[in-house]
Amino acid sequence: MFVLKEEVKDASSVLSVHCHNIKITEVLQDGDELTFIIVSQKLSGTGEYHVDRTYDDFEWLQQHLFSQEDVPGIQGVIFPPLPARPQVNASAKVMKQLGFLGLGEWQPYCRALETFLRQVTAHSILSKNKAMEVFLTSTDPPGRQKIKKNIFNRLSQAVEGMRKEGHKDVDEFFQTKRDHNLVLTGYTKTAAEKFLDVVLTEQKIAVACGHFSASLHLCVEQGDDPEKQAFTRVCVKLSEVFNSMKKSMMSVALNDMGTLGLGLDLESRYQDAEKEMLFRRTCKLVELENARKNAERAKPVKKTAMEEVKNAAETEFEQICEVAKKEIVQLERARVEMLQQALIQWCEKQLLTAKESADVLSQHLQAFKGMAY
Amino acid sequence: MAASSDRNPPPFPATEDPEPGLPDMADGDSDEGEDIFVSNSAPVSVSRGVSQPERVSEEPADLFSEEATSASSAKSNGVQSDDDNDLFAEAQADLSTDKSGSSSQKQLSGPRPASSFSQSPAALQPTSLEQLEEEEAKDSFDVDVAVTNPEKVGDGMNAYMAYKVSTRTSLSMFKCKTFSVRRRFSDFLGLYEKLSVKQSLHGCILPPPPEKSVVGMTKVKVGMDDPSSVEFVERRRAALERYLQRVVAHPLLLQDPDVREFLEREDLPRAVNTQALSGAGFLKMINKASDAVNKMTIKMNESDTWFEDKFQEVENEEQHLRKLHAVVDSLVNHRKELCGNTAIFAKSMAMLGNSEDNTALSRALSQLAEVEDKMEQLHQEQAASDFYIFAELLSDYIRLLGAVRGCFDQRMRAWQRWQEAQSTLQKKREVEAKLLWANKPDKLQQAKEEITEWEARVTQFERDFDRIGMTVRKEVLRFEKEKAKDFKSQIIKYLEAMLQSQQRLIKFWEAFLPEAKAIA
Secondary structure (H helix, E strand, O other): OOOOOOOOOOOOOOOOEOOOOOEEEEEEEEOOEEEEEEEEEEOOOOOEEEEEEOHHHHHHHHHHHHOOOOOOOHHHOOOOOOOOOOOOOOOHHHHHHHHHHHOHHHHHHHHHHHHHHHHHHHOOOHHHOHHHHHHHHOOOOOOOOOOOOOOOOHHHHHHHHHHHOOOOOOOHHHHHHHHHHHHHHHHHHHHHHHHHHHHHHHHHHHHHHHHHHHHHHHHOOOOOOHHHHHHHHHHHHHHHHHHHHHHHHHHHHHHHHHHHHHHHHHHHHHHHHHHHHHHHHHHHHHHHHHHHHHHHHOOHHHHHHHHHHHHHHHHHHHHHHHHHHHHHHHHHHHHHHHHHHHHHHHHHHHHHHHHHHHHHHHHHHHHHHOOOO | OOHHHEOOOOOOOOOOOOOOOOOOOOOOOOHHHHHHHHOOHHHHHHHHOOOHHHHHOOOHHHHHHHHHHHHHHOOOOOOOOOOHHHHHHHHHHHHHHHOOOOOOOOOOOOOEOHHHHOOOOOOHHHHHHHHHHHHHOOOOOOEEEEEEEEEEEOOHHHOEEEEEEEEEEOOOOOOOOEEEEEEEHHHHHHHHHHHHOOHHHOOOOOOOOOOOOHHHHHHHHHOOOOHHHHHHHHHHHHHHHHHHHHHHHOHHHHHOHHHHHHHHOOOOOOOOOHHHHOOOHHHHHHHHHHHHHHHOOOOOOOOOHHHHHHHHHHHHHHHHHHHHHHHHHHHHHHHHHHHHHHHHHHHHHHHHHHHOOOHHHHHHHHHHHHHHHHHHHHHHHHHHHHHHHHHHHHHHHHHHHHHHHHHHHHHHHHHHHHHHHHHHHHHHHHHHHHHHHHOOHHHHHHHHHHHHHHHHHHHHHHHHHHHHHHHHHHHHHHHHHHHHHHHHHHHHHHHHHHHHHHHHHHHHHHHHHHHHHOOO
16 A cells, blocks of 8 residues: 655645545445445544445546646646556456456455545645545445546547647656656556566466365375375375465465555556646647747737637646646655555565465475474 | 576485485585485384394495395295395485485575586595595495486487486496496487396386487487577486486396496497387387287286286376376476566566666666566576476376386286196197097107196296286385385475575565665
8 A cells, every 4th residue: 555645735625534544445246346345534533434436436536537627727737547447357458458456356456446546635636626525425426427528538639649749848847757758658567567477477376386286185095005105195295385385476476466566557557647647738738839820820800819819828838837847746756655665565575475485385394304204 | 598507306216225426526515415315214214123233334245145035035925015125225225324425416496507517626526535435434335326418429410419427336246436438318228128128127117218309309419509408408317317326226227237237338339229119108118018918818817906906006196197297397387487477577677777767766676677587597496496306206207107017017928928838738738648548659758748848837937927926016015115205305305495495585585675665
């Protein structure tokens, strides 16, 4: 669990719960539908809210956050990324997309959703949205109808993306950021994918150890013959060894998943979120440059109107840049902290598992050495 | 990285043979010998009531001959699990604990090229020899063999691999104490061929030679130096070594002049009769022989169910081991896969670390990449460990069980020969009777001579049958005992290697933790 530094709370925040300890305590499966139980602590200190939400509810929340057009500079916000839709009995393609979040019986997925909620509620701008309060506290699920199309519709972004993504920037800070983000996004995604491959293979090894352990029982023979008994004892003991190895390998895989796996996944999704924000800003820049040209070339009749459009675009762009800069700096700090936590936890858990494993192996070894014929 | 980085053959079946160590071992590490044998000695002898100290001082030659005569003189009572054969083995076993000779059975814990066997700076030899000779004074009967130094001889399709076969022994039947010769694969097959046709060895469980492999050898001949060729050669070398170790561990085989010649003679005539073992493989050959036996019309009426029961057990066990082998194979493959995936992941983390702005984070990610590289090495070793210890152990025993079935078949054939001789004798007697009645004195004389001849044959074949029966019983008991010990010692090796791996892993993690904490 990654705890990002909390934002200083505005006194007029509408949120009535603590943001740092929101928990998803359970995930229930009913057919193909997954329901998450979310528990949050009241600020007033007098109790908890327990609500059940499905992925549709999360999307509802996200759409509300995206559509806050009246908030100045909203497009400069790096929105906490919502994990992809979970699918029960998913196809290989969906599983690949979910990556680590599709493993471990939805436990990593719950952790990712938790992180999402904690980050939204800790965000100075986003936490003020009434939808957040409704989402966390209302006993009835919020309306599950899709809201109107908003500026963050990803489909339209993709279409325009090709033309505008490479548009040269006017600000060195942002140009550098865009270039760096491009590089980092690719590498992070690759690292996450390759780590997933490692974890999946670890799981295969655990299963194979389990098979070997079970198969050894085939060799157990009845009989009073001392030689047969000796061999049977050997097989039984070896079966125990491989059972231990199976458990150890499973722990290693779980450790990988729950710490570095989640960390790389979150980092990857945040890189994407930053990329989207930078892109929005670039689009606004293009819009602004067009508005300026139009204002220059406008015939006297249209001039005033064009000037107004230009001014509005300039103001908006400035607001976006201001928010964006803050967001970038914040993210930089938060992600380093998050990755550090992930690496430390990963290392500590694996160290513990390795030590436990060594102990068990040592015991088995002693048992074998002490075996009389 | 080729698996050749860990070319340590699984140790020989523990107690029958003192470790087949080589004086050439660059790492004259004596500790490991003790580890291996410690558990095997005392309990065994105590339970059998053998007092080994007395055995120790006996002449090796005497013990040999004593054991040899007892083998042939024991007649009626086939079930002698406490017989001299085993005694001999136990004595050897116990002695081997005294000897902390250099171990050729290095654990699969560190990357160690197999050629370290031959990395004998000449200077090192005398010291270790000295050490060993000292111990050998108390240790009267050991024969250690090792197969090392695979070298390609010749070019193109006529090329072959020659291996160095080294022997170290204190037995007086050998001309020297240490010596080595060069042998090729077909020589080993030839040895097996020679042994398998000897009447005197019928009923013995002959260790089966490694399988021929057209694909594997062709690659090597063509001169490919890729990891899989290297692995193939190493696998074969290890298998040849285990084969020889089992041969010399067998008290009867060790006495065989063909075995001695194989070990000693400079130039061995090229073996030409290895066709029988070509293509078909050892087990197919056994199965063909079995089928032939089953087709014979006279069925045996077993007065003693021991043989039937045992045979069934052996067949069942073979099936079980096959299943186990398949599972281990799958495990080895997954481990190799993990190696590959770990390496790729390490690279991707290195790239990420390089493009990272934050210095401390960048450093930590690069360290992570290095840790993962080290883990790849570990996984590599574990895969080799799984393979060389378990997979090869299981396939050796699958073939050994085939050899066990083989000697049951030999007994059947001996019985059939006896029955056929009896039936022929009967016919001869009928002829005699007819001749008596027909009063033809010349032919009668001949008939009487033939009857005497066949009577002798019947007696001989009956003796042969009994002898084989007893040999088979003894051999099976010996085999079962060895099997338990062999598996146990291999498992101990495996666990020791795994434990070492884990401990290295712990060190890696402990080294990485401060790096992770140093970020930010």
